[in-house]
Amino acid sequence: MNLTQAIQDLFNDIRDVAQIIAPIAAVIGFLGLGLMYLGSSWPIIGTWKQENPRAANQVVIGLLFVIFASSVTALISFS
Numbered sequence: 817m818n819l820t821q822a823i824q825d826l827f828n829d830i831r832d833v834a835q836i837i838a839p840i841a842a843v844i845g846f847l848g849l850g851l852m853y854l855g856s857s858w859p860i861i862g863t864w865k866q867e868n869p870r871a872a873n874q875v876v877i878g879l880l881f882v883i884f885a886s887s888v889t890a891l892i893s894f895s
Contacts, residue, residue, distance in 0.1 A: 834886070842886070849879070
């Protein structure tokens with residue numbers, strides 16, 4: 817096996833792992849975001865949300881990054 821083939825295999829493995837992990841992370845993120853918004857009437861989540869006012873923004877930025885990364889891996893796999 818030459819170096820070019822090894823590098824291609826590495827990137828193919830990374831792409832395959834990213835295509836598995838990205839949708840799982842997106843689903844968990846959307847469920848967490850929904851829990852933050854809908855569960856804010858519960859005392860535990862409401863208190864946590866008051867202590868961490870930027871948490872929802874950080875989750876949204878993370879979800880946008882995951883969606884972007886999964887789009888890039890989808891484009892790579894179709895090339």
